[in-house]
Amino acid sequence: MLYELSKKKAINDKIFDFEVESFNSTENVKAGQFFYIDCGGKSFLRRPISICDVLDGKLRFIFEIRGIGTYELSKKKCGEKIDILGPFGKPFNTEFGKNKISILIGGGIGIIPLFKLSKELEKVVAILGFKTKESIFLKEEFVSTCDKVIITTDDGSFGKHGNAFEALEDTLEREENKKNIGALYTCGPKKLIYGVAKFGITNNIKTQVSMEEHMGCGIGACMACVCDTTEGKMRVCKEGPVFDSKKILNNFEE
Amino acid sequence: MTQKKINMKVDIGGVVWKNPVSTASGVFGFGEEYSSFFDINALGAICLKSLTLKKQVGNDSPRIAETSSGILNSIGLQNPGIDFFIKHELPKLKKICKTNIIASIAGSSIEEYAIIAEMLGSNVNMIELNISCPNVKEECITFGINSKSVENITKKIKKVSKVPLIVKLSPNVENICDISKAAESGGADALSLVNTFLGMKIDIKNQKPYFKNTFAGLSGPAIKPIALRMVWQARLATKLPIIGLGGITCTNDALEFLMAGANAVAIGTYGFFDPLIWPKIKDGIEKYLIENNINDIKNISLTNSY
Numbered sequence: 001m002l003y004e005l006s007k008k009k010a011i012n013d014k015i016f017d018f019e020v021e022s023f024n025s026t027e028n029v030k031a032g033q034f035f036y037i038d039c040g041g042k043s044f045l046r047r048p049i050s051i052c053d054v055l056d057g058k059l060r061f062i063f064e065i066r067g068i069g070t071y072e073l074s075k076k077k078c079g080e081k082i083d084i085l086g087p088f089g090k091p092f093n094t095e096f097g098k099n100k101i102s103i104l105i106g107g108g109i110g111i112i113p114l115f116k117l118s119k120e121l122e123k124v125v126a127i128l129g130f131k132t133k134e135s136i137f138l139k140e141e142f143v144s145t146c147d148k149v150i151i152t153t154d155d156g157s158f159g160k161h162g163n164a165f166e167a168l169e170d171t172l173e174r175e176e177n178k179k180n181i182g183a184l185y186t187c188g189p190k191k192l193i194y195g196v197a198k199f200g201i202t203n204n205i206k207t208q209v210s211m212e213e214h215m216g217c218g219i220g221a222c223m224a225c226v227c228d229t230t231e232g233k234m235r236v237c238k239e240g241p242v243f244d245s246k247k248i249l250n251n252f253e254e
Numbered sequence: 255m256t257q258k259k260i261n262m263k264v265d266i267g268g269v270v271w272k273n274p275v276s277t278a279s280g281v282f283g284f285g286e287e288y289s290s291f292f293d294i295n296a297l298g299a300i301c302l303k304s305l306t307l308k309k310q311v312g313n314d315s316p317r318i319a320e321t322s323s324g325i326l327n328s329i330g331l332q333n334p335g336i337d338f339f340i341k342h343e344l345p346k347l348k349k350i351c352k353t354n355i356i357a358s359i360a361g362s363s364i365e366e367y368a369i370i371a372e373m374l375g376s377n378v379n380m381i382e383l384n385i386s387c388p389n390v391k392e393e394c395i396t397f398g399i400n401s402k403s404v405e406n407i408t409k410k411i412k413k414v415s416k417v418p419l420i421v422k423l424s425p426n427v428e429n430i431c432d433i434s435k436a437a438e439s440g441g442a443d444a445l446s447l448v449n450t451f452l453g454m455k456i457d458i459k460n461q462k463p464y465f466k467n468t469f470a471g472l473s474g475p476a477i478k479p480i481a482l483r484m485v486w487q488a489r490l491a492t493k494l495p496i497i498g499l500g501g502i503t504c505t506n507d508a509l510e511f512l513m514a515g516a517n518a519v520a521i522g523t524y525g526f527f528d529p530l531i532w533p534k535i536k537d538g539i540e541k542y543l544i545e546n547n548i549n550d551i552k553n554i555s556l557t558n559s560y
Contacts, residue, residue, distance in 0.1 A: 038527070042322070043320065044320050044321075044322075044323060044324060044325065044474060044475075044527065045318075045320050045325060045526055045527065046526070046527060068320070069320075085529070213315055213316070213317075214315075214316055214317075214318050214319065215318070216281070216317075216318050216325070216327070216526045217281065217287070217525065217526045217529075218526070219287045219288070219291075219529065220283065220287045221281060221282055221283035221287040221288060221303075221525075222280065222281050222283070222318075222327075222329070222526065223283075223303075223312060223317070223329050223332045224317045224318035224327060224329060225315075225317070225318070226312065226315060226317065226332070227315065228314075232311055233311055233312055233332060238287075
């Protein structure tokens with residue numbers, strides 16, 4: 001399916017914000033799912049890019065240049081058509097957060113799928129971790145969709161000094177009634193998501209994590225993008241990208 | 255003007271395919287995923303992911319890497335095992351699939367291959383012997399690398415198989431002609447070639463091989479000219495029907511394989527990019543025949559006259 005790139009913004013020299021026109025219904029697109037994008041140029045495989053937001057029938061993607069594919073994608077110009085398949089994969093389960101507080105814990109570009117999620121949930125606390133003040137993005141938008149936003153930076157140049165996981169521990173300590181917390185949702189570096197997953201289990205809070213692996217077909221046929229789970233190696237593109245934390249227990253010692 | 259009737263049918267080892275287009279093993283799962291993109295019955299055959307006797311967990315990640323015009327994969331034959339396949343996957347597939355089903359099988363001993371073939375019986379239309387998977391530590395690949403062992407395993411599985419047998423050849427051999435002849439004298443009903451080329455990638459950041467198994471299988475457009483040359487050579491070495499594959503991305507690529515003497519083609523890796531590539535190529539071949547006034551697919555081989 002060809003979609004027209006209608007808006008493009010460089011957040012910094014590595015991170016780009018794209019809006020594409022969608023001809024399909026966008027109602028069924030859920031937070032945590034990804035689209036499988038032909039980045040063009042020298043790239044051969046498509047790249048999975050998670051959905052950041054859906055607005056008036058348009059899809060919004062924010063991505064970071066990681067390699068040749070995302071580099072080629074960043075070179076696309078407004079008005080250009082992009083070949084996009086999807087949405088694919090299992091979304092976050094928003095039922096867990098119903099009538100309760102949901103805590104979103106994101107690190108770096110891991111905050112991107114959490115933005116759409118923040119719009120699908122009711123009471124939301126977002127803990128967003130960045131390296132430095134300069135690398136912060138989407139902050140104002142999270143402020144508009146969440147009840148509370150906590151920003152952390154590794155170097156302490158903005159918000160809390162430290163990482164998102166430490167801020168999560170801190171927040172939970174202050175929360176008097178832990179029963180008010182419906183679920184934790186996390187996406188970001190492996191160290192962060194395993195930390196949050198373990199924390200959720202220890203504190204008996206339902207926790208969902210978004211996993212990442214290099215993909216082949218993107219639809220569950222080729223078995224390339226598996227991650228270790230308690231039920232064996234499961235496909236990130238099909239059984240994931242979102243998994244219950246209890247399923248990825250195997251990976252804790254990594 | 256009435257359109258002239260074109261014959262797209264081919265006979266692959268005694269099984270009639272309505273057209274010469276199939277899926278390659280490994281990329282197509284057990285058929286379910288792609289059936290939401292197109293009618294899989296439009297194809298001459300579908301070839302499924304390799305089955306082993308016991309469930310295989312497969313290799314640790316990473317399992318895939320992009321290369322210039324291709325991919326390296328190190329999946330390691332992850333599959334639920336033959337028993338689960340027969341009980342759960344095959345009945346599901348049979349509900350939606352009316353075209354030929356090729357079961358690809360792999361094992362670590364000839365006995366394992368034989369048990370799988372016997373268990374499949376005539377529940378599938380053809381069996382493809384995968385004796386060339388580079389991604390498992392066991393003996394799978396070693397069956398495919400010398401003529402004697404190819405002939406031996408082919409003979410033994412042919413004896414127990416209730417359906418025509420395709421032998422899938424490895425390109426990682428000294429002489430593809432000898433291997434083709436060995437499969438023929440072992441009693442193969444057809445050949446498919448080529449499987450992936452052995453390759454590797456090094457992770458320079460961490461200064462170690464990228465894949466846990468060190469080596470991985472290279473596929474995609476990068477291998478097409480070599481695969482094509484091997485099909486041509488195999489064609490001249492044997493009379494067996496050949497399913498040609500290796501880096502096909504479009505109708506023109508498929509036509510090259512057919513002209514090199516392949517009786518049918520399979521497309522694998524490119525399906526990752528374009529999930530509709532199989533019906534597109536089938537339609538494209540038909541269009542080529544009509545436009546070039548060729549009334550039978552069988553007449554486009556160039557190797558007939560060599």
